Amino acid sequence: MSFTEMLRRENNDIFEAVFNHPFVEGIGKGDVPHDSIAHYIKADYEYLNAFMHIYGVGISKSTNRKDIEYFNEQVGFVLNSETHPHQNFCDVIGVGYDELQGYPLPPTADHYVKHMMYHAQLGGLGEILAAMLPCPWTYLEIGQHLMKKYQPGPDDTFYPWIKFYADEEFDTLSHAMRNRLDEVADEASEAERQRMKDAFRKSCQLEWKFWEMAYICEEWPQWKGVNSK
Template identity: 60%
Template sequence: MSFSQELRTESEVIFQGIFEHPYVDGLGKGDVPKGALIHYVKADFEYLNAFINIYGLAIAKSSNREDMAYFYEQIGFVLNSEVHPHNNLCRVAGVAYDDLQGYPLPPTADHYVSHMKSAAQQGSMGELLAALLPCPWTYLEIGHYLIDKYKPEPDHPFYDWITFYATEEVESITTELREKLDQWAQNVGETEKDKARQAFIKSCQLEYAFWEMAYTQEEWPFQVATK
């Protein structure tokens, strides 16, 4: 069993929790509260900006041009492709995408971003890859899970969102990240692999928490006016 498959097996309970979360299930049913859609897009826009930053740090850690080119291409995917599922949610919510950009991260999303940046800045390439991997991997499986369970037709309100994350492109991103992590794991000891394992599991936990954050429309305890 590969290292990445070991991580997936160990995180099964978290993946199942994500599939069963009312926000994710609501996407399949075609029924998510408008406020939750808006809160998700606000947070995810800034989260993906941070994801781009992590890819930049991955380029800096890369020792060959093949890896540099890969992470550079992933920056383009986030910038040019991830807008499509966001636009689907905005269309259903009846709001303009541009109006949901530039908001501060809610506590859970802020914690997730800090976790990824810490892994990228202070950890090994393996920790960086392990911290990144749960995002595309959980979304890929969510897309397939919702297609299998609800079999959405083109008139489904979240058809574009669901089918986007079940595409070969997202599967390719997940597979390549897994392969890079597995290759790294073949050349390091158990201590280094355990650090990557903890980074992966924490990101999985925070993927679940991100859905909960959006569904409950989590905010900071106090709103403080700033100049």
């Protein structure tokens, strides 16, 4: 069993929880509250911007051109391709994509970004990959799960979103990251492998929290200070 196969098995509980989250189920059923969709796009736009910065840290820690090329390709994918599922959501709620950009990250998304950046700055290549992998991997399996369970067609509300993440191109992206993590893990010490496992599980947990954050429209608590008017 490979390192990433072990990670998937050990975190199946969280993957199943993600599949059963009401936001995710709502995508399959074609029924998600519009406020939740807008909240998701606002957070995910900034989250993906941070994701590209973390890929940049990966480039800075790469010791060969193969890894530099990989991270560079992933930045290009986020910039040029991952706007398409966002656009599907925007079309459904009738709001322009530009209108949902530039918002501060809600608490969960803020924590998720800082969790990944922590491992990127203090860890090696393995920790970077382990912290980032749950994002593409859970989305791939969400797309595949919804495609199988609901068998949506082109006329269904969220068909473009589901098809994008269930598609072979996204499957290839996820497998490339898994394969590279397996290679790094094979050369890592037991302590390094444990840090990778911890980073991976926390990111899986934060994937579930991200859906919950969007669904409930999570915001930062607000209090008026004594000098506030």
